[in-house]
Amino acid sequence: MMHRRVSVLGATGSVGSSTLALMDEAERAGTARFTVAALTGGRNIERLAEAARRWRPELVVTVWPELKADLEHALAGTGIAVAAGEAALIEAALQPADWIMAAIVGVAGLKSTWAAAGTGAIVGLANKESLVCCGPALMARATTAGGRILPVDSEHSAIHQVFPHERPEGVRKLVLTASGGPFRQTPASELEHVTPERAVAHPNWSMGAKISVDSATLANKGLEMIEAAWLFSMPEAKIDVVVHPESIIHSLVECVDGSTLAQMGPPDMRTPIAYALAWPKRMPWQAPPLDMVSLGRLTFEAPDTERFPALTLARQALRAGGAAPAIFNAANEVAALAFLDRRLAFLNIAAVIADTLEMASASDLVGGSGDACEAALAVDQEARRLARICLDRREQAA
Numbered sequence: 298m299m300h301r302r303v304s305v306l307g308a309t310g311s312v313g314s315s316t317l318a319l320m321d322e323a324e325r326a327g328t329a330r331f332t333v334a335a336l337t338g339g340r341n342i343e344r345l346a347e348a349a350r351r352w353r354p355e356l357v358v359t360v361w362p363e364l365k366a367d368l369e370h371a372l373a374g375t376g377i378a379v380a381a382g383e384a385a386l387i388e389a390a391l392q393p394a395d396w397i398m399a400a401i402v403g404v405a406g407l408k409s410t411w412a413a414a415g416t417g418a419i420v421g422l423a424n425k426e427s428l429v430c431c432g433p434a435l436m437a438r439a440t441t442a443g444g445r446i447l448p449v450d451s452e453h454s455a456i457h458q459v460f461p462h463e464r465p466e467g468v469r470k471l472v473l474t475a476s477g478g479p480f481r482q483t484p485a486s487e488l489e490h491v492t493p494e495r496a497v498a499h500p501n502w503s504m505g506a507k508i509s510v511d512s513a514t515l516a517n518k519g520l521e522m523i524e525a526a527w528l529f530s531m532p533e534a535k536i537d538v539v540v541h542p543e544s545i546i547h548s549l550v551e552c553v554d555g556s557t558l559a560q561m562g563p564p565d566m567r568t569p570i571a572y573a574l575a576w577p578k579r580m581p582w583q584a585p586p587l588d589m590v591s592l593g594r595l596t597f598e599a600p601d602t603e604r605f606p607a608l609t610l611a612r613q614a615l616r617a618g619g620a621a622p623a624i625f626n627a628a629n630e631v632a633a634l635a636f637l638d639r640r641l642a643f644l645n646i647a648a649v650i651a652d653t654l655e656m657a658s659a660s661d662l663v664g665g666s667g668d669a670c671e672a673a674l675a676v677d678q679e680a681r682r683l684a685r686i687c688l689d690r691r692e693q694a695a
């Protein structure tokens with residue numbers, strides 16, 4: 298029976314909770330056993346404490362020091378070690394474990410993902426922003442430490458499941474599928490006025506707020522293009538995107554001999570999480586089967602880069618290389634959060650990304666000294682400063 302010693306960074310979020318739910322289901326079914334080294338969360342103390350009571354980790358961390366007392370109170374009498382703050386988050390990532398889920402949202406997850414990658418553990422990577430900002434160095438760090446990064450993002454999991462690693466020269470193209478998001482059919486004139494509530498109502502997936510907005514702008518697919526480039530060592534020209542509104546095919550690999558391989562499944566993150574958790578084996582869970590007859594047909598269309606320019610901006614950033622992907626990511630995070638806070642109109646998310654990339658290229662933004670993680674964080678900080686200037690200008694013009 299599979300026995301894994303696991304840590305979950307971002308245990309209270311959508312991916313983190315699904316990971317723990319899968320582990321719970323497998324233990325109850327008697328198909329796997331898990332020991333939990335560390336759990337981390339943010340503001341959702343109730344959910345973090347509940348997970349800690351179930352899994353009895355050696356360390357449980359909230360990143361927010363002001364919430365430490367609440368967490369201690371919630372776990373009083375359990376004997377579970379509680380800590381808080383950025384340093385404690387790194388401590389959690391460094392707890393000995395053989396599998397670590399990186400499921401913090403945004404570049405806030407970079408330091409802990411970097412720390413996890415240095416331990417030699419398998420890192421199940423949901424936190425795509427870390428890879429976008431620090432890609433080749435993060436991949437190399439995991440390999441050097443004797444571990445590896447396994448994608449959890451559904452598209453990259455799909456590619457990992459069909460990618461013929463032993464013959465990388467046999468691949469002509471990676472094709473990422475995109476649902477098109479909640480505004481796939483919304484006219485351009487209406488996009489100006491869409492609300493955060495509409496933007497986070499993804500047609501197929503249940504996810505956290507930030508990635509849901511990214512799906513709505515197609516910035517998510519842009520981040521995923523960059524993620525695919527780093528994960529699979531593919532140049533930008535060999536990565537395509539096709540809109541597939543049903544989210545049944547999770548991505549495709551086109552080979553030089555005319556074969557195209559696809560991975561399919563209902564849109565449920567528990568499948569890519571289970572794949573990474575059990576790799577190189579497969580773990581059973583009560584996954585709903587794919588009923589092809591009731592699906593009837595699958596449809597595809599080209600992405601509309603006029604209405605969703607963030608996709609093109611990401612492609613340009615990937616092609617430019619250097620600091621550009623990290624700048625794209627920082628500007629997107631600033632703009633997407635401002636949209637969620639109702640301080641920025643939907644269409645201005647892509648506009649702020651474009652303005653920031655332009656301003657940053659004029660100032661020739663580069664990371665400071667230190668390792669690749671520190672350099673990426675320095676770029677991120679400066680890009681955020683520029684993005685906030687661009688944001689203020691767009692807000693004032695509105």
Ligand SMILES: NC(=O)C1=CN([C@@H]2O[C@H](COP(=O)(O)OP(=O)(O)OC[C@H]3O[C@@H](n4cnc5c(N)ncnc54)[C@H](OP(=O)(O)O)[C@@H]3O)[C@@H](O)[C@H]2O)C=CC1
Nearest residue numbers: 307309310311312339340341401402405423424425504505
């Ligand atoms: N949801 C999905 O289906 C998918 C998600 N992903 C990626 O996975 C990652 C997580 O997404 P998702 O689960 O949806 O996000 P959620 O918003 O649901 O969860 C985010 C997690 O990160 C924690 N967190 C938030 N801010 C910080 C911070 N500053 N420092 C440390 N921890 C923090 C949250 O804690 P708390 O809630 O307690 O405040 C929570 O545990 C993202 O990178 C996303 O792009 C990729 C593919 C699919």
Ligand SMILES: CC(=O)[C@@H](O)[C@H](O)COP(=O)(O)O
Nearest residue numbers: 450451475476477478512517
């Ligand atoms: C589940 C997952 O992997 C998300 O990243 C998903 O891809 C979002 O859907 P979109 O295709 O709409 O971006």
Ligand SMILES: [Mn+2]
Nearest residue numbers: 450451452521
């Ligand atoms: Mn995805």
